[in-house]
Amino acid sequence: MSATSPKLPKHQKSKALKPGSRRPAKELCSECGLCDTYYIHYVKDACAFLNQQFDRLETQTHGRQRNLEDDEEVYFGVHRQMMAARKIEPIEGAQWTGIVSTIACEMLDRGIVEGVVCVQNTPEDRFGPKPVIARTREEVLAARVNKPTLSPNLSVLEQVEQSGMKRLLVIGVGCQIQALREVEERLGLEKLYVLGTPCVDNVTRAGLQKFLDTTSRSPETVVHYEFMQDFRVHFKHEDGSIEKVPFFGLNTKELKDVFAPSCMSCFDYVNGLADLVVGYMGAPFGWQWIVVRNETGQEMLDIALDQLQTQPVASKGDRHQAVQQSIPAYDKGVTLPMWAAKLMGVVIERIGPTGLEYGRFSIDSHFTRNYLYVKRNYPEKLEQHVPEFAKKIVGQYELPDS
Ligand code: FAD
Ligand code: SF4
Ligand code: SF4
Numbered sequence: 001m002s003a004t005s006p007k008l009p010k011h012q013k014s015k016a017l018k019p020g021s022r023r024p025a026k027e028l029c030s031e032c033g034l035c036d037t038y039y040i041h042y043v044k045d046a047c048a049f050l051n052q053q054f055d056r057l058e059t060q061t062h063g064r065q066r067n068l069e070d071d072e073e074v075y076f077g078v079h080r081q082m083m084a085a086r087k088i089e090p091i092e093g094a095q096w097t098g099i100v101s102t103i104a105c106e107m108l109d110r111g112i113v114e115g116v117v118c119v120q121n122t123p124e125d126r127f128g129p130k131p132v133i134a135r136t137r138e139e140v141l142a143a144r145v146n147k148p149t150l151s152p153n154l155s156v157l158e159q160v161e162q163s164g165m166k167r168l169l170v171i172g173v174g175c176q177i178q179a180l181r182e183v184e185e186r187l188g189l190e191k192l193y194v195l196g197t198p199c200v201d202n203v204t205r206a207g208l209q210k211f212l213d214t215t216s217r218s219p220e221t222v223v224h225y226e227f228m229q230d231f232r233v234h235f236k237h238e239d240g241s242i243e244k245v246p247f248f249g250l251n252t253k254e255l256k257d258v259f260a261p262s263c264m265s266c267f268d269y270v271n272g273l274a275d276l277v278v279g280y281m282g283a284p285f286g287w288q289w290i291v292v293r294n295e296t297g298q299e300m301l302d303i304a305l306d307q308l309q310t311q312p313v314a315s316k317g318d319r320h321q322a323v324q325q326s327i328p329a330y331d332k333g334v335t336l337p338m339w340a341a342k343l344m345g346v347v348i349e350r351i352g353p354t355g356l357e358y359g360r361f362s363i364d365s366h367f368t369r370n371y372l373y374v375k376r377n378y379p380e381k382l383e384q385h386v387p388e389f390a391k392k393i394v395g396q397y398e399l400p401d402s
Helices: 038-046 054-062 071-076 099-109 137-141 153-163 174-186 205-215 295-302 320-332 338-351 356-377 388-394
Strands: 081-087 115-122 125-134 167-172 191-196 222-227 232-237 242-246 276-279 288-292 308-311
Touching (some): 038 153, 054 174, 071 356, 071 388, 099 167, 099 191, 099 295, 115 137, 125 205, 153 167, 153 174, 191 295, 276 295, 288 295, 320 356
Parallel strands (some): 191 276
Antiparallel strands (some): 081 288, 081 308
């Protein structure tokens, strides 16, 4: 298929921005990488922070918008099915059990795609993001585990077109995938597969250091961390030991400004425009949570199913009170003494929301916080920037007036 065929319109190019220069979204930029390429030409429509257009992009990708009358779709986006799963043989060193890396390796090995956009780390920094187009299983596996920092994954997009590749898998978080969907038709591909992860509370590399320094007993040996369903942050250290710090004991005053402004303004926690999403928060502890959004997502999951143990998703508890109480606590930067935080963590773990209800708890607490952040800092953007599904979620709670 030639680049001038009606399906693949010829596209315009503009000069990419130099690294470190100010981006069109200014301080709201999440460094998704688009502006590092000539696809910056489309930034006004593509940037998740300049022009939120969920409804249109959901229709373009899945054939319809999420149904606002269906509670599961309001929260988790357009989907055909959800499940909990884990690798029968987990990948050593992956973030969870390595379902993302497994699907990517299988797609390469079977010749379904010619390349995989993913993010390895720089030689000098285990958390320093280095986006690549992986062409071998080894290169995909070298990208396993989260780089818990803003990552310019789309900076490699020019290489896709230049390489002449026709079938591509992109792994990425919500803001990257929104921009990708806008320029998808212009990449010269015959088929694009999108494997997303949920994403929230991301930070710049400097912000990550502040978080580690403020929260962990040994910041320099952390190889991996996650905000877990047991209401604790689990830090894994180089020697294999696990350090657990209760959410309620985090130094919220110190950490208030640590999250990037983009992530404090983000409402695409569940990566609504990916074909398949692999996270953990709707699944029992130790399992991963899978959301199949469309036929392409089903095709991707099917190739790894024989390597997975699966079970249906479940939901237990009622999050509403805990979320309502978290709103002023976060707002005022309240930090509990460590003994009280540990006790509260244990109580909430025993009686608190689990499964999909934990997912809703996390979405509600972040959306209410982010809604207040946008309202206070970018009041002129509030109406257009916050998608309808997020307004519906936030509308369940009482928020402070200003
Ligand atoms: P692996 O097989 O280890 O593969 C991880 C993949 O992630 C790699 O292919 C790599 O290319 C990609 N990746 C790593 N860092 C980044 C990055 N910064 N940007 C884009 N892609 C990246 N899940 C939840 O359910 N709830 C959450 O709150 C949540 N928050 C997250 C926050 C961040 C910043 C990230 C990156 C992910 C988050 N996830 C969250 C997803 C979850 O942590 C796992 O990434 C997911 O379950 C896949 O695990 P795995 O073992 O299959 O991945
Ligand atoms: Fe450009 Fe991406 Fe930043 Fe928006 S978020 S300004 S598209 S690099
Ligand atoms: Fe992008 Fe949102 Fe993740 Fe921030 S929280 S990196 S804006 S998807």
